[in-house]
Amino acid sequence: MKKLTFAYESQSDLRILNTGHGWKVEAPQSGSRLEGGPLGEDIYQLEQFHCHWGETSAEGSEHTVDGRAYAGELHLVHWNTTKYQSFAEAAQHPDGLAVLGVFFDVGNESNDEIEKIVSTLSEIKFKGQFTDIPDVIDPTTFLPSGLGYWTYLGSLTTPPCNECVIWIVYKEPITVTEEQLVQFRCLSACSGEAEEFIVKNYRPPQPLGNRALRECNA
Ligand SMILES: NS(=O)(=O)c1c(F)c(F)c(S(=O)(=O)CCO)c(N[C@H]2CCc3ccccc32)c1F
Numbered sequence: 401m402k403k404l405t406f407a408y409e410s411q412s413d414l415r416i417l418n419t420g421h422g423w424k425v426e427a428p429q430s431g432s433r434l435e436g437g438p439l440g441e442d443i444y445q446l447e448q449f450h451c452h453w454g455e456t457s458a459e460g461s462e463h464t465v466d467g468r469a470y471a472g473e474l475h476l477v478h479w480n481t482t483k484y485q486s487f488a489e490a491a492q493h494p495d496g497l498a499v500l501g502v503f504f505d506v507g508n509e510s511n512d513e514i515e516k517i518v519s520t521l522s523e524i525k526f527k528g529q530f531t532d533i534p535d536v537i538d539p540t541t542f543l544p545s546g547l548g549y550w551t552y553l554g555s556l557t558t559p560p561c562n563e564c565v566i567w568i569v570y571k572e573p574i575t576v577t578e579e580q581l582v583q584f585r586c587l588s589a590c591s592g593e594a595e596e597f598i599v600k601n602y603r604p605p606q607p608l609g610n611r612a613l614r615e616c617n618a
Pocket residue numbers: 419421423424447448450475477487499555556557558
C-alpha cells in the first residue's frame with residue numbers, strides 16, 4: 401500500500417459535546433485531510449473525533465490485538481470528499497468513511513492533547529451539553545510515533561453500524577494516565593440531575609468473518 405499521508409491543520413474553535421455515549425469533538429469543514437495508504441486516490445476530510453473506554457483499564461478498546469484489549473481507543477472519523485457531497489451520503493458507501501484508531505495504554509505521563517479534552521469535561525457533565533475547546537488542537541499529536549497500522553473494511557461501531565468504514569488501526573498505542581480515564585468515566589449519560597456515569601462505551605469486537613486484514617509497517 402502507498403504511505404498514508406496527513407495534511408492535518410491545527411484546529412481552533414472546536415466544539416466538544418457530551419453525546420450521552422461519551423464525548424465527541426466536531427471538526428466540520430476542517431482543513432484536516434487524510435489520503436494514501438488503503439484510501440486509493442480519494443481524499444478524506446476529518447469530521448469529528450471521539451473515544452471509547454472501559455470501566456477499568458483492562459478493557460475499553462473496540463479492537464483487540466491477538467485477543468488483548470487496550471484501556472481505550474481514540475477514533476478520528478474522516479469522510480470521502482472526493483466522491484461524496486456530505487458525510488451522510490458518504491456513510492451509505494463502503495469507501496465513504498475512514499476512521500483512524502489509536503489505542504490508549506495507561507502510563508505515568510499524561511497526554512497533553514488529551515488533557516486539553518479532559519479540562520473541558522466538567523463543563524459538559526450532562527448529555528447534550530457542549531462547550532468550545534479554548535486550546536488549539538493538533539490532531540497529529542494524537543498519533544503514535546510508529547505509524548505501522550492494520551486496515552480492513554468494516555462498519556461504524558455505533559448504530560446504524562453502516563458498513564462504510566475503511567478502518568486504519570495503529571499498532572503502537574499512545575499513553576494516557578489513569579486519572580485522565582477516570583475523568584472520562586465521570587461524564588453522565590443523562591441530561592437531568594440523575595447521574596448515570598458513562599463508565600464504559602466500547603462495542604466488543606465482532607467476528608472477523610471473511611474480511612481481509614492488511615498491514616503496513618511504516
Ligand atoms: N466508532 S465509530 O467511529 O463508528 C463512531 C462512534 F462510536 C460514535 F460514538 C460516533 S458519535 O457521533 O459520537 C455518536 C453517534 O452519532 C460516531 N459518529 C458517526 C456515526 C454517525 C455520524 C454522523 C455524523 C458524524 C459522525 C458520525 C462514530 F463514527
